[in-house]
Amino acid sequence: MSAAPQIKIPATYMRGGTSKGVFFKLDDLPERAQIAGQSRDQLLLRVIGSPDPYGKQIDGMGGATSSTSKTVILAKSSQANHDVDYLFGQVSIDKAFVDWSGNCGNLTAAVGSFAISNGLVAADRIPENGICTVRIWQANIHKTIIAHVPITQGQVQETGDFELDGVTFPAAEVQIEFLDPADDGEDGGAMFPTGNVVDSLEVPEIGTFQATLINAGIPTIFLNAEELGYNGTELQDDINSDVAALARFEKIRAYGAVKMGLIQDINEAANRQHTPKVAFVSKPKSYTSSSGKQVSEIDTDLLVRALSMGKLHHAMMGTAAVAIGTAAAIPNTLVNLAAGGGEREAVRFGHPSGTLRVGAQALNEKGQWVVKKAIMSRSARVLMEGWVRVPADSF
Structure with a gap:
């Protein structure tokens, strides 16, 4: 042999x-x-x-x-x-x-x-x-x-x-600066591929949801936790142990990818697992993180849970954090509204492992939102x- x-x-x-x-x-x-x-x-x-x-x-x-x-x-x-x-x-x-x-x-x-x-x-x-x-x-x-x-x-x-x-x-x-993090039109269009900061995303057999579809850092579909039946404080096991919930999120992701112009048919989503991401947001609440750390309602501006490769992430993807910071800086996105609305250049959000701060500067130029830079610290x-x-x- x-x-x-x-x-x-x-x-x-x-x-x-x-x-x-x-x-x-x-x-x-x-x-x-x-x-x-x-x-x-x-x-x-x-x-x-x-x-x-x-x-x-x-x-x-x-x-x-x-x-x-x-x-x-x-x-x-x-x-x-x-x-x-x-x-x-x-x-x-x-x-x-x-x-x-x-x-x-x-x-x-x-x-x-x-x-x-x-x-x-x-x-x-x-x-x-x-x-x-x-x-x-x-x-x-x-x-x-x-x-x-x-x-x-x-x-x-x-x-x-x-x-x-x-x-x-x-x-x-290690401080990281993501310059001009929004999509430049090569893959799915501008920062908001539909031209709207909030869309109605219809997913057959599941429902119709408010959604912010954004290309910044990484293409991301933001949803309201409450519309999905969640409160935003969920940890990994709450989602990843629920096979039906994971299948529902994947179907939402596929239809969102089509609406964003990233794919032409929902069947293509199976070969594009890394993007787009799906995340759900809610207003601040107190919760216990996966490490046992207590996160108070006053510790965050909003809560975000995100899925990556079909599972709820244990913390937050860095590129998704850029999307969160960018969306938070633009009035009336679901992320911005969950954080209390208005103009802001930084946001601290709660995720399953704790909290993270990310900053972004958004400008409206000739009716189009642009973001020059998003900043966060990692190690x-x-x-x-x-x-x-x-x-x-x-x-």
Whole structure:
């Protein structure tokens, strides 16, 4: 019996925000995987341990959740005035595909750190002590992101006292700026693809819901918790243990994707699991977070729960936080109304693991809403570095 040898590929396993992923330098990948296509996808699937009908990813680096089934490919930037090109792949857990349709805002916090430590940022741009500003080109969505990475004695500082709900241990704060985060019309239209800040979303056999459909950070469908029969304080088990509820959310997501112009037919949604996201909002209420932390009604401006890859997220996706901040800054969206309405440049929202603050500046230019920048703080840390091994015949 012949057996294929295992090959080893340089890789780094990193936490960024409330996500984890396997990071690669583009030129470290096997030659045929350096080009987008089937070989690359098959390689990343094998690295992560997908598709896994058991849903555990035991034979790979994935953690069997949407937050931990992620891959990142980085290279010196091909764009002027940028340091690094950032390509993100969301790996399906139980299906054989990698979704390249969107960004991961959480892992963005780790991109700057990796780029500095792996020679993708020019040495003369890295201070001996202070903050290194890393200019990131997000290749999935063609947007610029700025990461402000702390440096101590010429090295990335990863430890610190910044606390992020959803992450157990404190670390160094990394401020992230998402420049011009709204869609530019290439994929589904403008910031509000229907031209409305609130639409009626009709979902056959389920109902008609008020919805804010927004392209900012990541395409997102915002709904009112009460219309769905929820109060906005739900934790993961309240949703993820309810098979019927998950199926209902997926159907809502599919019809919302069609209305946003992201797909032409609801059947296409199965092959576009990463986008759009579905989230539901409500006015502030007191609740106990998943860690047992008490969140008071006065601690937040609103509550938000979001689904990613078919399950309720344990905290909040970074890109969805950008969508929340953007929508909150625009009067009369469902997010803005849940936060009390009016004009605002920042919002603190409650999620299953605690709270998060995100800022955004919205302007109305010639009757169209535009957002110049959204800002939030995350943290990042290298968990392991070396080589990942895969069978040579797996891709």
